Amino acid sequence: RDYFVPFLLLCVVSAAYGFIYRGFLTFLPRYLSGIDVLGLTSGLPEESARNYLAAMVLAVGIAGQFIAGHLAVRVNLEKLMVVILAGIVPFLFQMGVADGMWRLAATMGFALIFFMWQPVSNCLIAQYTSARRRSLGYGLSFFLSFGLGSTGATFAGWVTDRYGLSRLYPVLGTLGIAAAGVAVVIWLFTRGLGDEGVSE
Numbered sequence: 602r603d604y605f606v607p608f609l610l611l612c613v614v615s616a617a618y619g620f621i622y623r624g625f626l627t628f629l630p631r632y633l634s635g636i637d638v639l640g641l642t643s644g645l646p647e648e649s650a651r652n653y654l655a656a657m658v659l660a661v662g663i664a665g666q667f668i669a670g671h672l673a674v675r676v677n678l679e680k681l682m683v684v685i686l687a688g689i690v691p692f693l694f695q696m697g698v699a700d701g702m703w704r705l706a707a708t709m710g711f712a713l714i715f716f717m718w719q720p721v722s723n724c725l726i727a728q729y730t731s732a733r734r735r736s737l738g739y740g741l742s743f744f745l746s747f748g749l750g751s752t753g754a755t756f757a758g759w760v761t762d763r764y765g766l767s768r769l770y771p772v773l774g775t776l777g778i779a780a781a782g783v784a785v786v787i788w789l790f791t792r793g794l795g796d797e798g799v800s801e
Contacts, residue, residue: 604794608729608738610787611722614686615742617780618718619750621689621773624757625715628766629708630655632696636705654705661709662716669717673724679788681721686781688714693774697767 633654634647645653672681692711699707722742730738760769 603731603734604729604791607787607791608726610783610790611725611729612742612745614682614780614783614787615722616745616749617776617783618722619746619748620753620756621693621750621776621780622715622746623751623753624769624773625693625711627754627757628761628769629658632766633658633704633708636701638702638705658705658708658712662712665713665716666720668713670720672717673720677788678721678725678728679784679791682718682725683781683784683788685714685717685721686777686784690774690777690781693770693777696770697774 630648630651633651636651636654638654669681669685689711692707692714695707696704696711723739726738726742727735757769760772
């Protein structure tokens with residue numbers, strides 16, 4: 602069975618997520634410039650040090666995917682989606698004002714929650730599409746996330762050039778709030794499809 606409305610709304614969220622991802626990733630090494638982690642990066646060239654820190658942040662995202670993979674088979678996916686989207690917002694706003702080690706902490710917190718999205722969204726696509734349309738569903742979702750979402754890099758550059766890097770993250774956080782709102786609509790809509798909803 603296909604659930605067209607939740608799937609289309611999920612595609613909107615996927616596009617927003619891809620946009621946030623590209624905006625976050627484009628300037629991640631630059632954002633982490635000048636941070637010394639317990640003296641471990643003090644002897645490294647600046648470019649190498651910030652690239653190592655960026656790799657550390659993305660490695661934290663692996664843990665997020667692992668956690669979400671376990672949670673996805675135990676809890677309601679729509680609720681978990683709302684929690685993930687709402688959870689990234691405080692970290693994005695914190696990134697706009699943080700300095701020093703707090704920048705690294707904020708980006709790690711963001712990455713931990715942000716990368717929980719992938720296993721949850723993949724499970725939701727499978728539940729919202731019938732077997733014969735599932736490949737099309739994944740293709741459309743990935744196109745919006747990685748295709749349309751890739752414009753986030755251009756947008757991030759425009760905001761950074763005009764207003765500075767610190768202004769970028771509150772803007773992405775505001776988009777995260779909007780995406781969380783759409784996720785709430787998905788959750789409420791799927792609750793109305795039956796006594797237990799789609800993902801119970």
